[in-house]
Amino acid sequence: MTVLDERATATAHSVMAGRRRRLRRRALVVGALASAVAVTYLVSLMVGNTFYGLDQVWQVVRGDDVPGASFAVGELRLPRASLAVLAGAAFGLAGVTFQTMLRNPLASPDIIGISSGATTAAVCGIVVLGLDETPVSFLSLAAALATAGVIYLLSNKNGFAGTRLILIGIGVAAFLDAMTAYVLSRASEWDLQAAMQWITGSLNGATWTRVLPLAVACAVLVPVLLLAGRDLGALRLGDDAAAALGVRVRTARIVLILSAVALLAFATAACGPIAFVAFMAGPIAARIVGSGGSMLLPAALVGALLVLLADLVGQYAFDNRYPVGVVTGVLGAPFLLYLLSRSNRSGGSL
Amino acid sequence: MTNPHRLRAQGATLAYGDRTVTTDLDLSIATGKVTAIVGANGCGKSTLLRALSRLIAPRSGQIVLDGKDLHRLPAKEVARVLGLLPQSPIAPEGIVVSDLVGRGRHPHQRLLAGWTAKDYASVAAALEATGTVALADRPVDELSGGQRQRVWIAMALAQETDILLLDEPTTFLDLAYQLEVLDLLTDLNRSRGTTVVMVLHDLNLAARYADELVAMKDGAVVAQGDPGDVVTRELIASVFGLECRVIADPVSGAPLVLPSGRHHVAT
Numbered sequence: 001m002t003v004l005d006e007r008a009t010a011t012a013h014s015v016m017a018g019r020r021r022r023l024r025r026r027a028l029v030v031g032a033l034a035s036a037v038a039v040t041y042l043v044s045l046m047v048g049n050t051f052y053g054l055d056q057v058w059q060v061v062r063g064d065d066v067p068g069a070s071f072a073v074g075e076l077r078l079p080r081a082s083l084a085v086l087a088g089a090a091f092g093l094a095g096v097t098f099q100t101m102l103r104n105p106l107a108s109p110d111i112i113g114i115s116s117g118a119t120t121a122a123v124c125g126i127v128v129l130g131l132d133e134t135p136v137s138f139l140s141l142a143a144a145l146a147t148a149g150v151i152y153l154l155s156n157k158n159g160f161a162g163t164r165l166i167l168i169g170i171g172v173a174a175f176l177d178a179m180t181a182y183v184l185s186r187a188s189e190w191d192l193q194a195a196m197q198w199i200t201g202s203l204n205g206a207t208w209t210r211v212l213p214l215a216v217a218c219a220v221l222v223p224v225l226l227l228a229g230r231d232l233g234a235l236r237l238g239d240d241a242a243a244a245l246g247v248r249v250r251t252a253r254i255v256l257i258l259s260a261v262a263l264l265a266f267a268t269a270a271c272g273p274i275a276f277v278a279f280m281a282g283p284i285a286a287r288i289v290g291s292g293g294s295m296l297l298p299a300a301l302v303g304a305l306l307v308l309l310a311d312l313v314g315q316y317a318f319d320n321r322y323p324v325g326v327v328t329g330v331l332g333a334p335f336l337l338y339l340l341s342r343s344n345r346s347g348g349s350l
Numbered sequence: 351m352t353n354p355h356r357l358r359a360q361g362a363t364l365a366y367g368d369r370t371v372t373t374d375l376d377l378s379i380a381t382g383k384v385t386a387i388v389g390a391n392g393c394g395k396s397t398l399l400r401a402l403s404r405l406i407a408p409r410s411g412q413i414v415l416d417g418k419d420l421h422r423l424p425a426k427e428v429a430r431v432l433g434l435l436p437q438s439p440i441a442p443e444g445i446v447v448s449d450l451v452g453r454g455r456h457p458h459q460r461l462l463a464g465w466t467a468k469d470y471a472s473v474a475a476a477l478e479a480t481g482t483v484a485l486a487d488r489p490v491d492e493l494s495g496g497q498r499q500r501v502w503i504a505m506a507l508a509q510e511t512d513i514l515l516l517d518e519p520t521t522f523l524d525l526a527y528q529l530e531v532l533d534l535l536t537d538l539n540r541s542r543g544t545t546v547v548m549v550l551h552d553l554n555l556a557a558r559y560a561d562e563l564v565a566m567k568d569g570a571v572v573a574q575g576d577p578g579d580v581v582t583r584e585l586i587a588s589v590f591g592l593e594c595r596v597i598a599d600p601v602s603g604a605p606l607v608l609p610s611g612r613h614h615v616a617t
Contacts, residue, residue, distance in 0.1 A: 011483055012467075012474035015448045018487045019465065022446070103440065227461060233442075234456055240436035243405055245509070246429030246457035291444040292489075 022292070029289050033301040037085065040308040044081045045073055047316065080206040083271055084307040084324070086214050087203075088281075090267035092303020093225055095278030096285065096295045097260040100232055101253065102162035105339050108279035109148075109264050112169025115273040116176035117147025118265055122198040122272075123180050127187040137213070137269035140198070144265035147172065148257060160239075160253070201274035201325030203311050210270050217266035221259045222300075228255050229294045275325045276332025277306050283339060353382045353543040354416070355431055355512045357402060361411030364394070364401050364569075371397045372569035374411065379513075384539050384546045386560035388553055390590050394569040395549045396437070396517055402547065403434040403515045429457035433511035435502055437518050441490040447501050448486040451476050454508030476507035480534060496527035503534060514538070516548040520555070528552070532559045553590075557581050558604040565589050581605035 045057045052060075052069045059066050060073045095108040109115055121143030125131040131139065151172055155165035180199070187195060197204070231252035234242040243249050264278065284306075285298035310327040358378040364371045371394040379385055379402070387395045400406045401413055404420050413420040420428065433454075441450060454476065455469045477483045480500040485493065490501060499519065506514055516535070520528040532555060539546050550556040556563060557577040565573040565580055567589045573580045582605075586594050592609050599606035 008471070008474055008478060011478055011486075012470040014483075015474050015477070015486060016465075016470050018446070018448055019452075022449070230456075230461065234453065236440065236442040237453060238436060238438070238440045240400075240405055240434070241439040243425070244403060244429065244432075244434035244436065245453065246426035248425050286444070292442065292446060292449055 026289060026293060030298055030301065033285075033288065033298060033305065037301055037304045037308065040305060040312070041081050041085060044084070044308055044312055045077050047312070048072060048077060075207075079208050079211050080203050080311070081308065083203055083206040083211050083214070084311050085304045086211065086218055087267040087271050087274065088277060088304035088307030089222075089300040090214065090218060090263040090303070091274060091277040091307070092281030092285070092299040092301070093222065093296060094260040094264035094267075095280075095303070096282030096299035097225060097232065097256055098278075099282045100295055101235055101256055102165060103236065104162060104166060105279075105283050107162065107166050107169075108282070109261065110273060110276060110278045111173065112166055113151060113171075113173030113176055114144050114148050114169070114261055114264060115268060115278070116173045116180070118144040118268040119198050119273055120176040120180045120183075123183050123187075123195045126195050126198070127183050127191045130191075136198075140269050141262075141265040144268065145258075145261055147176070148261040152257060160250075197272045197323070199272070199325075200323050200329065201268075201272035202323030203271055203307075204323060206271070214266045214270040217263060221263045221266075224255070224259045225263070226296055228252060228259070229296050232256060232296070233294055272325060274307060274310075275329035276335065277303050277328055280328075280332055280335050281306060283335075353512045353545060355545065356381055356414075356416055357420075357432070357513055357545070357547075358414050359398070359402065359408075359411070360414050362401060362408040362413060363410045364397050364406065365409045366397075366406075370409070370569075375569070375571060377564065377571055377574070379545060379547055380562045381545050382539070382543045383561040384536060384548075384559060385562040385564060386548055386550045386556035387564045387566060388550060388556050388589075389566035393566045393589075395566050397569075398566070399515055399517050399547065399549050403432060404428055405434070426457050429509065429511075431511055432513045432515065433506045433509040435506045435514070435516045435519055437521070439502055441498070441501075443491060444489060446487055446489050447482060447493075447504075448473055448477065450490055450501060451482075451504045451508050454505040454510075457509065472508045472510055476504040479507055479538065480504040496523055496530065499523060499527065499531055500534070503531065507538065512543070513545045513547070516546070518549050518551060521551065528555065535559075553581070553586075553607050554599070557606070558599060558602045577604050581607060 042054065046052055046054065050068065050072060052073055056066055056069045057073055060069050095110070098107045098109050099105050118140040122136050122140040125136040125139045151165060151169050154168045155161060184192065184195060231247045234245050234247045235249070235252065239249050281299045281303035282295055285295055285302040288302070289298040306328060307324060311324040314322040314324050314327040359375050362375045363373050375398070387398065389395045401408055407421045415423065415428065415431065451473050452465065452469065455472060459469065477486055480503055482497070482500050482504055485497060485501065490498060493501065503519070519531050523531065535546050536559060538544050560577055562575065563577045563580045564571055565585060572589060573585055581596055583594060583596055586592055586596070586607055594607050594609040596605050596607055
């Protein structure tokens with residue numbers, strides 16, 4: 001073996017050691033996040049008007065009949081906490097996919113009008129058309145996809161531009177929010193109640209029938225997004241560099257947008273647009289895990305944790321009970337200002 | 351070391367929207383040589399490079415790689431033969447050098463498979479070749495402009511393509527770094543036989559470092575060949591609209607363009 005070969009081997013080993021070290025650290029942090037989600041999930045099964053211990057919760061999960069607990073845990077808390085995890089993860093994934101793809105933390109679907117599309121459609125469905133829960137969900141799903149399509153087409157004129165998509169999206173959001181406000185102003189008391197869920201987002205009245213469609217959507221779309229994550233990573237280098245690495249940029253972008261919007265739409269249909277979760281999850285995950293690698297899984301975990309914690313706070317921290325969207329909204333607005341002030345300094349992407 | 355890959359433009363008409371940049375352009379890239387494309391701003395040199403690297407499809411005619419239409423070949427297959435360093439690639443925030451260089455392995459990796467021994471070896475070789483081994487574990491955000499450009503070239507090297515296209519690889523660099531980058535590309539060409547094609551702003555550096563010079567004007571190739579033959583007073587006047595003298599560069603022997611402006615011209 002020549003000196004040159006030896007040196008090359010040594011370099012390859014040090015590259016390997018460095019990469020393994022970073023992967024190990026990342027696995028550790030992601031593992032800690034996953035444990036935090038699991039613990040918070042269990043806590044929200046245990047606490048409530050009556051406290052049930054882990055053993056009683058386990059009995060309910062196993063299907064035993066426990067007086068009181070079977071209803072409180074099995075029918076109320078279990079679907080509620082599961083919806084929180086699934087919706088939080090879906091919002092987090094959808095948000096970070098857009099933020100990474102467009103290289104801008106403001107590009108989250110709840111900022112650029114896609115959530116607003118779902119809300120406007122749902123409110124119109126309830127107030128104007130007098131629809132029931134299930135058709136309203138489908139209507140909002142279709143509206144979210146249609147809104148994303150319109151924004152994409154408008155921003156794709158003369159070549160795709162991420163910044164233009166964000167600006168057009170913010171305009172579309174303003175228009176849709178105004179429409180929602182107009183429709184609400186003519187709504188009856190009764191409809192207003194149902195419509196409110198679609199404006200703030202709430203886990204109240206979570207049932208398995210509401211959780212199931214979202215669970216199926218997650219089972220299909222999360223793997224799709226994670227597989228597309230490699231292309232998403234290449235897109236972070238810029239469209240030209242990604243294309244030079246053999247990524248079919250337009251196809252990758254459409255797959256990413258479609259699966260992220262569908263996830264967001266299913267989650268919104270289940271519990272309304274829980275404010276700012278899609279927007280906050282990615283940047284928080286980047287602070288915790290570091291933004292060099294893929295942000296998809298960390299953002300999903302942070303999203304789930306945010307919704308679980310915010311719902312616990314909303315239910316038990318104050319004299320009144322508040323919907324989860326109010327809590328995340330109160331957190332999200334200052335966070336938006338923080339990100340804006342920070343991006344002005346460094347121009348950072350996540 | 352034989353480099354089997356041939357790249358050429360055949361009757362290519364390139365356009366953005368309504369604006370046609372070049373019409374019916376023919377150009378064969380010299381295999382295993384360093385080619386520099388020069389011309390005034392807006393002459394279509396970057397557009398030509400984008401077409402050669404599959405970023406834009408010709409309106410008519412074709413770009414031909416090894417006898418096949420470049421735009422009909424699978425993207426990933428092309429990316430194993432033809433690498434590109436775009437003008438302003440973006441380093442993801444927080445990424446460290448060896449991970450960024452590892453992105454060059456993208457077209458060689460399969461979905462869900464981790465890094466192979468070959469991937470590590472290629473990244474290590476790219477770091478060695480660009481003198482960035484000591485930076486391997488540093489975040490790219492913390493590097494200077496010159497270091498960063500070397501890292502981007504390392505990424506393109508890790509892709510291990512026989513053809514490497516670069517869009518103004520020396521822009522925004524100090525003179526010393528400009529020479530360093532061009533020396534590095536020359537090393538690559540001499541040691542691996544890589545075909546290097548670059549758009550360069552600096553005519554004198556282009557004349558010094560290129561084996562083959564392609565001069566463009568208004569979307570057409572007006573001259574192609576050895577810099578000694580291509581760089582003449584008449585050509586510079588026609589391509590750049592500039593009066594000048596051409597002398598032999600005392601350092602390299604390549605032609606050296608001494609432009610005359612309106613001031614400071616000794617009579």
